[in-house]
Amino acid sequence: MAKHRSYNMLGTIAVVNFPKGTSKKEKKESAEKIMKENKTIRTVLYKRGNFSGRLRTMKTRFLAGEKTKEVLYRENGCVFRFNLDNSYFSPRLANERKEMVSKVKKSDEVLVMFAGVSPYSIVVAKGSKAVKVYSNELNKKANKYGEINIELNKLKDRVELVPGNIKRVAKKLANGCKKFDVIMMPRPQLKDSFLREAFMLSKKGTRIYYYDFCKVEDLDSKVEMVKEEARKVGKRIKIVEVKNAGDIAPYKIRCRIDFVVK
Secondary structure (H helix, E strand, O other): OOOOOOOEEEEOOEEOOOOOOOOOHHHHHHHHHHHHHOOOOOOEEEEOOOOOOOOEEOEEEEEEEEOOOOOEEEEEEEEEEEOOOOOOOOOHHHHHHHHHHHOOOOEEEEEOOOOOOOHHHHHHHHHOOOOOEOOOOOOHHHHHHHHHHHHHHOOOOOOOOOOHHHHHHHHHHHHOOOOOOOEEEEEOOOOOOOOOHHHOOOOOOOOOEEEEEEEEHHHHHHHHHHHHHHHHHHEEEEEEEEEEEEEOOOOOEEEEEEEEEE
């Protein structure tokens, strides 16, 4: 029997990565073995490629157990419901989300860009004394789950969805003279940095947490890019921390660049 390379557990669902060329029979046998060895798993799916596109969606196929792709997942004292095929969610970022709680001060107003089903927004709102967290996401299906998750976590008074393209949303908020104390940017792998929009919604003292992807040796050039984007719009910034927020491939990382607008 072919062995599965690895699998991720999200709630009661296991998502398996198989080596190329694995037969249907081998996949089915592997799925049944996973369910037998782990009684908490009720559904086994297999991954048909990585997250792709601007909406960061992936495709899975059903293998065994209950026929569902909807997850109920618990993390950092919060609960999240989402569909694996139409909403991005990474359990590997649980520690990042927890760390972000410590970055928020009492009475801060926080903006989370690229919020997905709102895990950053909800974890931060529940764990900190932020007065309000604004949650922005382009994906309409993810926003529907975001609304459900805000209600599930009893945060309707402290988390507000601001759905849509961040370029348009930022202009609308800026036109209303809205500025934030904290801006979190857990970006997908896109060419646009969207720092222009973040600076548009910043003021003196705004703390920005910018995520990007790069080779380990290119980290310094990412920091220089952030400084250059600030210069372009006439903003002065101070880099506070640069960290590896997780390995995503050999010698390639998700980085986080923390800085303050001066």
